[in-house]
Amino acid sequence: MAHPVQTEAEVLSSTAEGAYHRLVLRAPEAAPRVRPGHFATLAVGGRHSSMLLRRAFSIHRADVEAGTVELVIAEQGHGTGELRRARPGDRLDLIAPLGTPFPLPDGPVSALLVAAGYGIAPLLALGEEIKRRGGQIGFILGAPTVAQLYGVEQARALTQDVLVVTEDGSAGLPGPVTEPLAQAIRAIDATVVHACGPMPVLRAVTGIALDLGARCHTSVEEAMACGVGICMTCVLPVVGEDGVSRFVRSCTDGPVFDGARVRWNDIGTVPADLEGAAAMGVKG
Structure with a gap:
């Protein structure tokens, strides 16, 4: 908190x-x-x-x-x-x-950090902290073009395991940032993936990480009006630890969420099974 x-x-x-x-x-x-x-x-x-x-x-x-x-x-x-x-x-x-920051490990872990564009901003300090606790890290840094990459040299100062990906092929590997994700997870035997970027990227990263048995923590890019939990404009449908789906605020409950609990496909909608949906006029 x-x-x-x-x-x-x-x-x-x-x-x-x-x-x-x-x-x-x-x-x-x-x-x-x-x-x-x-x-x-x-x-x-x-x-x-x-x-x-x-x-x-x-x-x-x-x-x-x-x-x-x-x-x-x-x-x-x-x-x-x-x-x-x-x-x-x-x-x-x-x-x-x-907001709520990334969870920090109690000891050494192998972590893959995935960023789209300037989504790397919070991940460099996270990588430093994971290394300080005895862990190892790798980065995948992606962007539409080389001009929109950020922090590549800072990442390389932390680890040799840095993959650069651009959609137009102007730097590194061509394609979306998620293209080499599965291979990178296996290469460093990552048990946890931390990601920051647009919602479609986070949805894809979560799915790939979970399929390979890795935990996934995502810092969402959701528009915020107040930033302190009052206006309710940044809500997302998230499954609670009790199994009940609720709207939660990105600014206070997030921006970092367990990717496995975010209902990525329902963002922007009011799912019928969401707690309180009946009061919103949604019928199952």
Whole structure:
């Protein structure tokens, strides 16, 4: 469970990195609370801005000694464009850390980390932590084109087991990021797969991992309006430990979920057997 703080974070650096932008923020109260898989939200445009909703980003890294939090941003609209233009010395309203992080192993494990695009942002710190606990890791990093890859050299600094995949074949192997997944799981005898990326990728990764007997933990990319569990816009159908399916919030119960419990094919619908579906007017 996250214990977030709201703080006015100073921008220390704002750097273009390929198709993305990396923000380093001074946030000494937030940094010690961050675990791999947590996310942060930033207010956009100041207190008089018409952009009322915060923007949510996976936390790339947190440095306790430096008191910093790093975010990787893809410019997709006015809000992210405003954040991309932040300069050193600017101050941003930050809430962090938020959400449920990746579960950490009690001891050594063999883990495969799978990312699409800048989905690698939370996985590098996770890989470092798994290695610190005596485990071994491998990466599959995919993107539509070479320009949309991120963190390849950072991953190679952690392990020699790094596969790069691009849909157009402009770098590494050609095809979708899931293409070499089964082979990679077998190659490092992975018992757990951690993944971050678009929903179709996570659905496919989960299915392949489970078929091969590996656990799968997924950090979902679901649109969030509030980020703190109030608005209910980021709900997903998930099977609980009691076997009952319910809508749960990506921002508080996630963004990291046991992939085996997410009802991937029912996302965007109200399944008739979902607890409370009758009250929503859905008939079986």
